[in-house]
Amino acid sequence: MGHEFVETALGANPGRVSKGRLLLRTLAMPSDTNANGDIFGGWIMSQMDIGGAIMAKEIAQGRVVTVSVDKINFIRPVSVGDVICCYGRCIKVGNSSLKIEVEVWVKKVSTEPFNERYCVTDAVFTFVAIDQNGRPKAIPKENNAELDKAMFELQEYYQLQSGNK
Secondary structure, three states: OOOOOOEEOOOOOOEEEEEEEEEEEEOOOOOEEOOOOOHHHHHHHHHHHHHHHHHHHHOOOOOOEEEEEEEEEEEOOOOOEEEEEEEEEEEEEEEEEEEEEEEEEEEEOOOOOOEEEEEEEEEEEEEEEEOOOOOOOOOOOOOOOOHHHHHHHHHOOOOOOHHHO
């Protein structure tokens, strides 16, 4: 597929593959923990929003705002020292809005089992392209390489899914 990098789960859910392109990679730090010592869910959601917005801005060729998040699933806790990787793919493009499916994967680098990879969170973010005055604007449909790339990857994904049934 058109992925820049693919995570394949090792340990939990072996064989599961990340959806979409790598958008963001960062390290979970002690300052990002909740009262239980796990990484705060709000911090993870923030990283997902940043990663999704990067893809949305590229496709919209300009400024976007987050307007909703659908069904965020916190699957497993994240620990200090884990590398988190946000993957995303565009799943819908409207006139001014687009939906980006975002997954967060963890790579264990500080604790055992080292190099274990698994999905910890997923959600769908809706963004709206806006102009300089904060008003919705149309997403360019012509001469838009990022939109073409996103639509090609989505079509490729659905073809693979229909072939696996």
